[in-house]
Amino acid sequence: MGERSYPRDTRDEHQASTSSTSARHDSSHVLPPLFPRPGGAMLAANQVAQLALRGGPSSSAAASLASASAGRRKRASRPKVRSGCLTCKTRRVKCDERKPTCARCEKADVECDGYIKEAVDPRRAAEQEHLILAAQKASRRHLLPRPDGTASSRGAPAPGPAQPPPPPPPPPALLSSNPTYIRVDQSDVPYFDLFRYQLIKDLGGSCQADFWSRIVLNESSRDPCIRESILAIGALSQTIFFDAESSKRFGGLPPSALRPWGTPRSYSTGFLNRHHKAALLHHVKAVSIYRQRIQGSSADDTSPRSIIIMTLLLIAFEFIQGNMKNVDSLMGTGMRLLENKITLMHGGLRPGDELVDAGAGHLSPRLRSSGGRPDDEMEDIEHLLPCLCLMAGFTHFFSSHRNSVLLMNSSPKLQLPRPGVTAMAKLQALWGQFFTRAVVHVMRTMHDQLNYNPMDHAKAARERETFVEYIGLWDGVLEAYRGDPALGADARRTLDSIQIQRLLIHIVVSCSLDRGEMMYDLFEAEFRELLDRVVRYLRDPGPVPRVSFTFSEGLTSPLAMIVSKCRNHELRMRAIHVLNNLSWRESAWDGQALVVGKSGVVLLEERGMGVDGFVPPEARWIWMSGKWDIEKRELVATYFRLTPNEDGTPFTAQLVLDMDNLVYSCDMIGCLGRHNPFESYEQPI
Numbered sequence: 001m002g003e004r005s006y007p008r009d010t011r012d013e014h015q016a017s018t019s020s021t022s023a024r025h026d027s028s029h030v031l032p033p034l035f036p037r038p039g040g041a042m043l044a045a046n047q048v049a050q051l052a053l054r055g056g057p058s059s060s061a062a063a064s065l066a067s068a069s070a071g072r073r074k075r076a077s078r079p080k081v082r083s084g085c086l087t088c089k090t091r092r093v094k095c096d097e098r099k100p101t102c103a104r105c106e107k108a109d110v111e112c113d114g115y116i117k118e119a120v121d122p123r124r125a126a127e128q129e130h131l132i133l134a135a136q137k138a139s140r141r142h143l144l145p146r147p148d149g150t151a152s153s154r155g156a157p158a159p160g161p162a163q164p165p166p167p168p169p170p171p172p173a174l175l176s177s178n179p180t181y182i183r184v185d186q187s188d189v190p191y192f193d194l195f196r197y198q199l200i201k202d203l204g205g206s207c208q209a210d211f212w213s214r215i216v217l218n219e220s221s222r223d224p225c226i227r228e229s230i231l232a233i234g235a236l237s238q239t240i241f242f243d244a245e246s247s248k249r250f251g252g253l254p255p256s257a258l259r260p261w262g263t264p265r266s267y268s269t270g271f272l273n274r275h276h277k278a279a280l281l282h283h284v285k286a287v288s289i290y291r292q293r294i295q296g297s298s299a300d301d302t303s304p305r306s307i308i309i310m311t312l313l314l315i316a317f318e319f320i321q322g323n324m325k326n327v328d329s330l331m332g333t334g335m336r337l338l339e340n341k342i343t344l345m346h347g348g349l350r351p352g353d354e355l356v357d358a359g360a361g362h363l364s365p366r367l368r369s370s371g372g373r374p375d376d377e378m379e380d381i382e383h384l385l386p387c388l389c390l391m392a393g394f395t396h397f398f399s400s401h402r403n404s405v406l407l408m409n410s411s412p413k414l415q416l417p418r419p420g421v422t423a424m425a426k427l428q429a430l431w432g433q434f435f436t437r438a439v440v441h442v443m444r445t446m447h448d449q450l451n452y453n454p455m456d457h458a459k460a461a462r463e464r465e466t467f468v469e470y471i472g473l474w475d476g477v478l479e480a481y482r483g484d485p486a487l488g489a490d491a492r493r494t495l496d497s498i499q500i501q502r503l504l505i506h507i508v509v510s511c512s513l514d515r516g517e518m519m520y521d522l523f524e525a526e527f528r529e530l531l532d533r534v535v536r537y538l539r540d541p542g543p544v545p546r547v548s549f550t551f552s553e554g555l556t557s558p559l560a561m562i563v564s565k566c567r568n569h570e571l572r573m574r575a576i577h578v579l580n581n582l583s584w585r586e587s588a589w590d591g592q593a594l595v596v597g598k599s600g601v602v603l604l605e606e607r608g609m610g611v612d613g614f615v616p617p618e619a620r621w622i623w624m625s626g627k628w629d630i631e632k633r634e635l636v637a638t639y640f641r642l643t644p645n646e647d648g649t650p651f652t653a654q655l656v657l658d659m660d661n662l663v664y665s666c667d668m669i670g671c672l673g674r675h676n677p678f679e680s681y682e683q684p685i
Contacts, residue, residue, distance in 0.1 A: 191234030205552025
């Protein structure tokens with residue numbers, strides 16, 4: 001690469017070194033425009049004039065000295081040498097790089113501390129020099145989202161008239177849909193771009209797009225903790241999903257609960273590549289900032305908004321790698337920090353809170369700031385972490401929900417969106433709040449029944465009937481939205497996903513008080529419709545995710561429910577086939593892991609099934625717990641029979657299941673069906 005000459009004044013070596021270091025530091029960041037100083041004169045000329053005045057010459061002499069200095073030519077500037085010995089680098093002097101002791105250290109009679117490993121590596125040194133020169137060329141760069149969603153990268157404007165500094169960031173409630181500018185180190189720009197242009201689509205899925213694409217990105221412009229987490233997720237995803245070398249090294253299989261991702265031990269550096277190193281460095285920074293923030297303030301001062309966003313980002317970092325134990329720990333910590341800070345963790349609703357028109361702009365006073373201003377749609381995101389924690393409790397990988405569910409409010413609350421008035425993002429938030437409360441009702445009822453706790457059956461029945469009524473109202477609203485001819489493909493897909501969740505929660509809530517699960521037999525038609533909706537959703541060519549994980553609830557939970565609660569063999573086996581072939585994980589639900597344990601329920605129940613296909617009460621089971629042996633590729637699953645022994649004691653059974661080879665019950669009952677889930681459901685089953 002050819003050399004370039006830059007003007008430079010001939011001041012002493014130390015001042016030149018300091019100036020060079022400062023220039024390199026500035027060029028390594030993506031900064032907002034830098035404006036000339038208000039005085040209008042260049043800093044170098046002012047410094048020379050001040051030196052002359054301190055020496056005592058007249059003002060005319062000082063002016064001539066300044067003029068002469070400004071007219072001098074400056075010698076060529078080159079990148080600072082980084083390969084000198086450690087002693088010369090500390091003393092800020094030039095090193096001839098002689099080994100084992102350089103000439104300057106020998107002449108000064110001091111010990112030469114040698115050279116760092118990276119400095120003596122020619123390939124690494126050449127790469128560093130290339131990066132330095134590239135940074136000097138792109139000395140100022142912006143991350144300005146364009147309206148059409150493409151990246152914007154421009155250099156700094158030419159110096160002009162003095163301008164006022166940029167305004168401070170707006171308050172949270174006034175943030176626009178995209179941040180104005182974001183300061184990101186030059187080497188981290190690809191990670192941030194990967195996150196905002198690809199990963200937010202995969203992480204948000206069809207039901208959390210607004211949270212990831214707008215709220216998280218806005219927070220990243222003013223919160224360094226969130227920004228570091230975003231960069232960590234981007235760098236990690238680049239390593240796992242977008243790097244051909246890494247993908248090939250791990251067999252091309254994405255990480256999951258059954259295949260946690262790790263770093264090969266053969267690398268002396270401890271990192272798979274530079275992206276992996278960047279991911280860990282950014283993650284450590286984010287965790288450090290977050291820990292200091294929590295420890296440096298009382299529990300009441302920690303913003304629930306910050307807790308929700310940061311906990312979900314940290315969880316995403318672990319979920320992508322399949323580290324379920326770390327995810328469980330993070331969920332438990334986040335829920336403890338949110339205690340008494342969100343409406344879902346408060347007591348019962350006050351009068352007038354049950355039926356609210358979403359178009360009226362209602363906001364609970366508990367979610368307003370001291371000045372009465374809404375806390376930047378905190379109401380729309382407060383359910384995200386609790387819902388994730390609750391749904392994780394159904395997957396047998398997590399236990400953090402056990403302490404949280406008893407503190408949550410299960411009172412039914414209805415806020416219906418208005419077709420043609422309420423935006424799709426608000427509809428998703430309102431549905432998420434309602435869905436979370438319904439899951440709390442189901443989880444608490446199940447907890448009390450399995451532990452034989454005393455229950456207020458009358459209150460639980462009233463809650464159930466109210467939820468069933470509200471679920472029916474939601475059905476009408478969703479169909480009204482879907483009937484809009486101007487509805488886009490993405491919005492239509494979102495509504496289809498919510499309808500799947502609505503039908504699922506309708507079945508589960510309706511049967512929540514039946515401890516023996518006999519009532520599920522009355523919902524075979526609904527199970528059939530649920531499976532039909534899932535298969536139609538899969539047939540619809542939606543966006544193909546590059547990251548095999550999403551926070552959006554969608555297909556895994558309804559399929560798992562069909563396998564475990566529907567006693568129709570054909571429907572069960574079709575659901576098993578679909579679940580086993582899902583190529584991504586949804587929230588805490590890993591389909592390829594769940595299908596292993598759920599297939600054990602089918603095996604146990606169909607051993608006691610009658611010739612007419614009916615499963616009697618004494619042959620019905622639920623999957624209680626499991627121990628996953630990743631090395632042996634085995635699951636030791638414990639199952640609980642819903643009918644206890646004659647003396648009232650529980651009856652359990654254990655199965656050792658192969659993670660990679662499902663056990664089907666078809667041979668045991670003489671079934672010859674293919675159970676192709678994508679065949680028509682018109683024929684009788």
